[in-house]
Amino acid sequence: xxxxxxxxxxxxxxxxxxxxxxxxxxxxxxxxxxxxxxxxxxxxxxxxxxxxxxxxxxxxxxxxxxxxxxxxxxxxxxxxxxxxxxxxxxxxxxxxxxxxxxxxxxxxxxxxxxxxxxxxxxxxxxxxxxxxxxxxxxxxxxxxxxxxxxxxxxxxxxxxxxxxxxxxxxxxxxxxxxxxxxxxxxxxxxxxxxxxxxxxxxxxxxxxxxxx
Numbered sequence: 401x402x403x404x405x406x407x408x409x410x411x412x413x414x415x416x417x418x419x420x421x422x423x424x425x426x427x428x429x430x431x432x433x434x435x436x437x438x439x440x441x442x443x444x445x446x447x448x449x450x451x452x453x454x455x456x457x458x459x460x461x462x463x464x465x466x467x468x469x470x471x472x473x474x475x476x477x478x479x480x481x482x483x484x485x486x487x488x489x490x491x492x493x494x495x496x497x498x499x500x501x502x503x504x505x506x507x508x509x510x511x512x513x514x515x516x517x518x519x520x521x522x523x524x525x526x527x528x529x530x531x532x533x534x535x536x537x538x539x540x541x542x543x544x545x546x547x548x549x550x551x552x553x554x555x556x557x558x559x560x561x562x563x564x565x566x567x568x569x570x571x572x573x574x575x576x577x578x579x580x581x582x583x584x585x586x587x588x589x590x591x592x593x594x595x596x597x598x599x600x601x602x603x604x605x606x607x608x609x610x611x612x
Contacts, residue, residue: 416541424469428585437504442521458491543590544583
């Protein structure tokens with residue numbers, strides 16, 4: 401049963417790459433906020449605290465990228481640089497003015513995801529903003545593919561005589577549109593899902609060993 405898993409993982413990556421490429425930068429839940437936190441850590445070497453956001457300029461291409469892809473209009477909002485007269489170059493002024501979630505602060509989030517991706521952000525600092533976003537998104541796609549593998553292993557361990565359930569389980573994970581969209585964006589969800597799946601798989605196997 402290895403070839404079905406290999407095929408499904410390959411399709412998961414290809415499916416994620418499709419979503420990654422067709423959605424413009426920052427058209428995902430709080431993607432720009434997570435990106436900026438990662439950038440502060442990787443490129444500015446600063447911990448994303450309120451004080452840092454209040455003094456550190458955001459990525460110089462951020463506003464232009466929002467305007468180019470009409471992100472505010474697509475989410476039924478308007479650019480604060482136009483409608484609210486925001487003139488600073490601070491992300492904390494540009495983003496939270498109309499988005500309830502606000503910036504990603506170190507005292508409000510477990511920063512494991514951001515710490516993990518900070519080295520990649522540092523390594524790609526010379527690239528344009530859109531390319532940086534797509535590369536960070538690709539890491540989320542890999543996390544999602546790893547989750548698919550874990551779901552397969554867990555289902556096969558729990559139902560060894562019913563391989564069709566494993567195929568059904570990973571297919572659900574792979575083909576659910578919103579799951580794919582979030583799993584191909586710069587957000588904590590893909591890593592959180594991977595860790596939760598690994599935890600479930602570990603204890604499922606431990607439990608099965610206890611029953612046998």
